[in-house]
Amino acid sequence: MLKQSYQLFINGEWVPSRSGQWFETVNPATEEVLAQIARGNKDDVHEAVAAARQAFTGPWSQLKPKERARLLFDLARAIEQQIEPLAHLETLDSGKPLPLARKEVLSTARYFEYYAGAADKFHGDSIPLGPDYVDFTLREPVGVTAHIVPWNMPLNMIGRSVAPALATGNTAVVKPAEQTPLTALYLADMMNDLGFPAGVYNVVTGYGEEAGGTLSTHPDIDSITFTGSVETGRRIMHAAATHIKPVVLELGGKSPNIIFADADLEIAVAEAAKGIYANSGQICSAGSRLLVEKRVKEEFVARLSQRAAQMRVGPGLDSPDMGPVVSQEQYERVLDYIQIGQQEGAALVTGGQRPAQFERGYFIAPTILDGVRPQTRVAQEEIFGPVLTVLTFEDEEEALHIANGVNYGLVAGIFTNNINHALRLATRIKAGQIYINEYFAGGEETPFGGYKQSGFGREKGLDALHNYTQVKNIAIRLR
Ligand code: NAD
DSSP states (O other): OOOSEEOEEETTEEEOOTTOOEEEEEETTTTEEEEEEEOOOHHHHHHHHHHHHHHHHTHHHHSOHHHHHHHHHHHHHHHHHTHHHHHHHHHHHHOOOHHHHHHHHHHHHHHHHHHHHHTTTOOOOBOOOOTTEEEEEEEEEOSEEEEEOOSSSHHHHHHHHHHHHHHTTOEEEEEOOTTOOHHHHHHHHHHHHHTOOTTSEEEOOOOIIIIIHHHHHOTTOOEEEEESOHHHHHHHHHHHHHTTOOEEEEOOOOOEEEEOTTSOHHHHHHHHHHHHHGGGGOOTTOOOEEEEEHHHHHHHHHHHHHHHHHOOBOOGGGOOSBOOOSOHHHHHHHHHHHHHHHHTTOEEEEOOSOOTTOSSSSOOOOEEEESOOTTSHHHHSOOOSSEEEEEEESSHHHHHHHHTSSSEESEEEEEOSOHHHHHHHHHHSOSSEEEESSTTOOOTTSOBOOEETTEESOBSTGGGGGGGEEEEEEEEEOO
16 A cells, blocks of 8 residues: 555646655654655646646536536545545554544545535525616636645645535645655545546645745646645745735644633543644644633643543554654654743643653653743744643633733633633634534534634635635626
């Protein structure tokens, strides 16, 4: 299943990169090289965009929406059937536990299924202008869509944005993260086998600046969906300005998870652990700032740290509770933040280093930093690792103030049995999604996206279909 080398996938074919250069993808659990990957550059991106354009104006536009839907339903079923090879590849490449990889594969299938269902149901309106006019809107595909994806949920992020793009009649050029390209490429073979026309889905692997940079400034793309860091998001926005292209930016987070003393603490402890340690904390919507009401803080942190210390950390293929982080770079970055937190005065309650049983691999024990002050770096900056920062509050107003006191606004968790606390905060917190009494509640059907520097545009749910369509109004004067 794992090949030694992977070429680019352009116009329905495997092709070498024009430069003939390669880069390596590494297994984060062993630090061993998994495969050689073609290093796409600007010539390859040009070719992929041209192929996507040809497919968009040609065969893909000839299909009826219900025919597109059938292909996407077929793809959803095929992904479910190939859950094992896909999950296996994802685990090898990203380090995530196999059961989590399986969940993400099934969720990817669900994206294709969900948006397949919308392909022939998302339509325009007629607008009443009185007896002298007939007026209606068309929803047209934007055209060639660019998708630049991160390494934390590689296949799932592709499903999230490519499925609505294809369902609405667009074609796609995907630039996977250089750390985790394998499942994007596996998907290409699957789509070929199912009979998707050549050029509908293209994958250019390569580095951010080189392949991603060319894609985001390309004059012949019609939209950019970018999921990644704020820093790169800013560059993408500048790049999009070159040719005035619309962008969806799904960026980082520093999401508060707010625990009131009246919550079911057993549930809240389990959910807080899930919120920060799932995927080793490498989830944009991770509950990385725990805000606990003062009178239960000691008890809560004691219970949570006991749970964290008991978590099984190990190679993803062994189905542990938590795998390694994705790369050497990320490993060093997370450990640096743990140091910074302590220098800023936080107390290291548990974790903080690679568990003693590992000599290699990018493993970091589940970590808790307690006594964190709201204005410190570890309370403000996204760490993107298994590091929970704990802050306390006295009342609802203070919780709100701390929750909103960062540049991010992706999601927030609230645990309470008081509906007034829950709904007052839910409406006043500046974030795109609020989870009440279950962290990560929601699904492929629920809109997701950021306030503030967490980005803009909404993915998931029917809202995502707007990213990939233009509205055209047609006004007819009856004479
Ligand atoms: P990143 O910004 O470094 O990279 C993301 C992608 O952008 C990669 O494919 C990379 O190659 C590419 N890239 C890098 N520089 C580029 C450039 N100059 N031009 C074009 N493309 C470029 O992010 P990352 O480290 O891979 O991912 C982690 C970040 O992603 C975190 O901040 C996380 O919160 C965020 N994220 C957000 C969401 C969301 O939905 N909001 C989901 C997952 C991850």
